[in-house]
Amino acid sequence: MSRVYNFSAGPAVLPEEVLKEAADEMLDYRGTGMSVMEMSHRSKAYDTIIKEAEADLRELMKIPDNYKVLFLQGGASQQFAMIPMNLMKNGVADYIVTGQWAKKAYQEACLFGKANKIASSEDKTFSYIPDCSDLPISEDADYVYICENNTIYGTKFKTLPDTKGKTLVADVSSCFLSEPVDVTKYGVIYGGVQKNIGPAGVVIVIIREDLITDDVLPGTPTMLKYKTHADNDSLYNTPPAYGIYICGKVFKWLKQKGGLEKMKEYNEKKAKILYDFLDESKLFKGTVRKEDRSLMNVPFVTGSEELDARFVKEAKEAGFENLKGHRTVGGMRASIYNAMPIEGVEKLVEFMKKFEEANA
Ligand SMILES: *Cc1c(COP(=O)(O)O)cnc(C)c1O
Secondary structure, eight states: OOOOEEOOSSSOOOOHHHHHHHHHTSSSSTTSSSOGGGSOTTSHHHHHHHHHHHHHHHHHHTOOTTEEEEEEOSHHHHHHHHHHHHHOSSSEEEEEEOSHHHHHHHHHHTTTSEEEEEEEOGGGTTOSOOOOSSOOOOTTOSOEEEESEETTTTEEOSSOOOOTTOOEEEEOTTTTTSSOOOGGGOSEEEEETTTTTSOTTOEEEEEEGGGOOSOOOTTOOGGGOHHHHHHTTTOSSOOOHHHHHHHHHHHHHHHHTTHHHHHHHHHHHHHHHHHHHHHHOSSOEEOSOGGGBOSSEEEEEOSOHHHHHHHHHHHHHTTEEOOBOOTTTOSEEEEOOTTSOHHHHHHHHHHHHHHHHHTO
């Protein structure tokens, strides 16, 4: 068996310890004689799995009691619709557009009401986070929406926008559990787990209880109401049971690693290795304004499409997978999520140095 260094933006690298444990439990989950995949979601064994997963996530993120944790399906993209359907009581919401995912969320919200684009960084290919200290927040806005870490462009909000008292909704798909967060600053925090937590198929929604009501847009399907899932502890219908089980293992792995403070330290150390090299390199350049750099997704270019393509190809041959940038940006992108070991980044930088010498 040989494992590569997988720099994919998602689905992405998972901790080896978690994969091994899941493999050990594949045929017989703790004496049940069956795999978690084969288990009723209403069984006692599964009840423990989902309850422990929630409890561990609450502990990691210090989620207050007045927030619900929901394990849903449909990906982060389904939340683009669920958020306006459930929260647009006045039919108005403000969107800060800092990348493709925020833009898609904004466009989706336009289907349901008046969505206002109150700030954007599209003028410079989303390479920075706009100043959000004094935005024209709409008086009747039901919420203000951000994508906190922009997976494709490699930017991250280092300070949250001043929403002037309005509810903040954040897509944290690609920075979920990468550092501590103050949950009380948000009305809704959500993310697809396939970037930094688990296998594709689960989306986690952390939502303040007062936002969960029956007062949703007319025609909202039962399955797309937060209340349906909140009232049934994420078991209204069959949840993505196996995916939640793996997420639960990752939560335990994170706790064992010392929690989110420790993850933040580790992620900062890891990202610094790559950013420091990009800043001194004569060939490779980071594409993001320095103060807005993400700890999770690091896009870079050589300035030549031909060299970019050769780099990606040679890197793959050397065991560094998925370094090609997103199709809308080009160049390269290294996603260095929680489960990417520091050695992976050190070795990548060594390889980049050699490539630079060879192509000087
Ligand atoms: C990947 C990603 C999405 C889309 O996730 P799906 O689960 O494929 O719908 C949305 N937002 C962000 C920030 C992402 O990184």
